[in-house]
Amino acid sequence: MPRRRPPRPSGRPLVVNQSVEVRDGREWHVRRLTGATSGKAYTCPGCYRPIQVGTGHVVVWPVVAALLSASALDERRHWHTACWQRA
């Protein structure tokens, strides 16, 4: 009899273009955004240059919040896709 695969964990919608990556011993959610998002300009922590409005980039936040932050979402950072991959 074939072994059944464990069921996929439920209650968590499958989000396209989002994954978890490990950097510096921490796990990070990485969401890839295509150009058309908010109209806000962000500064990339990798190169300290602005991410132009309408440019595809990644949003990164820790899976586990740092001790002093209220929530992991407070630690959200916007990176150029290339800077994140290089970092």
Ligand SMILES: [Zn+2]
């Ligand atoms: Zn950058």
